[in-house]
Amino acid sequence: MPSLCSLRRISLLLILPLVALTCMTERVRAFNERDVLVLNVVLPAAFAAIRAYHKGENPEKAALQAAFGGYLMHQGFKMAPTLQEKSAAKAWQAKCMVNLGASIAESAGDEFVFRMDIGPVWLIAKNGDIKIRPGLNSVIAPAVHYLEGSTLDFERSLRYGTMAFKRSTNKDGTLNGSSALAYSNANTFTTNGTGAHAGHELVHTFQYRRDSMYPLRVGNFIKGFDEYLGDRWVDDTAWSINWGLQCSWADATGRSKDFDIPMEKEAYYLEKRYHEPWR
Numbered sequence: 001m002p003s004l005c006s007l008r009r010i011s012l013l014l015i016l017p018l019v020a021l022t023c024m025t026e027r028v029r030a031f032n033e034r035d036v037l038v039l040n041v042v043l044p045a046a047f048a049a050i051r052a053y054h055k056g057e058n059p060e061k062a063a064l065q066a067a068f069g070g071y072l073m074h075q076g077f078k079m080a081p082t083l084q085e086k087s088a089a090k091a092w093q094a095k096c097m098v099n100l101g102a103s104i105a106e107s108a109g110d111e112f113v114f115r116m117d118i119g120p121v122w123l124i125a126k127n128g129d130i131k132i133r134p135g136l137n138s139v140i141a142p143a144v145h146y147l148e149g150s151t152l153d154f155e156r157s158l159r160y161g162t163m164a165f166k167r168s169t170n171k172d173g174t175l176n177g178s179s180a181l182a183y184s185n186a187n188t189f190t191t192n193g194t195g196a197h198a199g200h201e202l203v204h205t206f207q208y209r210r211d212s213m214y215p216l217r218v219g220n221f222i223k224g225f226d227e228y229l230g231d232r233w234v235d236d237t238a239w240s241i242n243w244g245l246q247c248s249w250a251d252a253t254g255r256s257k258d259f260d261i262p263m264e265k266e267a268y269y270l271e272k273r274y275h276e277p278w279r
């Protein structure tokens with residue numbers, strides 16, 4: 001039976017060529033439905049198959065379960081850009097679908113564990129036992145938004161099921177002290193007082209939940225880190241590492257971090273494809 005270490009190495013080997021493939025295409029290609037399905041369904045299935053194979057479980061069964069979870073996630077992602085105009089119930093429905101789908105996918109080939117991010121903490125349900133644990137990234141991100149001058153928008157946080165902040169704007173509509181109209185950091189986002197572009201930022205918070213199932217976490221790069229964290233914290237750093245890598249690639253190749261990186265292209269694609277134009 002291969003060790004956990006070799007399992008991690010294999011998972012990383014799988015993800016690196018994928019990152020490279022996405023990033024090394026000559027021209028910046030438009031994002032399409034196939035790319036979204038690869039991210040939501042194909043990748044989780046591939047990871048589940050590898051994990052199951054190394055645990056001596058049935059890889060096909062695990063891949064099928066993960067693909068089903070991925071499809072649920074996909075449905076939640078499609079709802080994200082429309083949630084600005086929809087009810088809070090719809091927003092929570094989308095969030096629950098993404099979290100349930102991601103939990104089904106990451107549990108494939110193992111016992112089922114439901115994990116859901118709610119603000120700075122994660123709810124972890126396993127064997128009828130529910131634990132609440134802080135996430136490394138989900139605790140740091142709101143603190144960063146505070147430090148950057150945003151204030152918590154309690155009403156919108158409750159409505160979207162994720163920590164929403166607001167900030168005053170400049171004459172051109174950009175947020176004070178920033179060149180962005182709105183921005184997100186992992187599970188958290190800041191908009192202007194009217195909540196403009198919240199639908200786009202929600203896609204990023206869903207990406208945060210999806211990325212949390214992948215081995216691109218700090219704990220996979222620093223020896224002994226997982227053991228140090230133990231059961232006290234959730235290592236939810238994958239979104240930030242993914243974003244950091246994509247931004248470094250954009251910097252190195254003279255591309256735009258706001259438009260050309262795959263994470264942004266996915267958010268813009270979903271907005272365009274699933275947001276009815278008359279709204």
Ligand SMILES: [Zn+2]
Nearest residue numbers: 200204264267
């Ligand atoms: Zn964005």
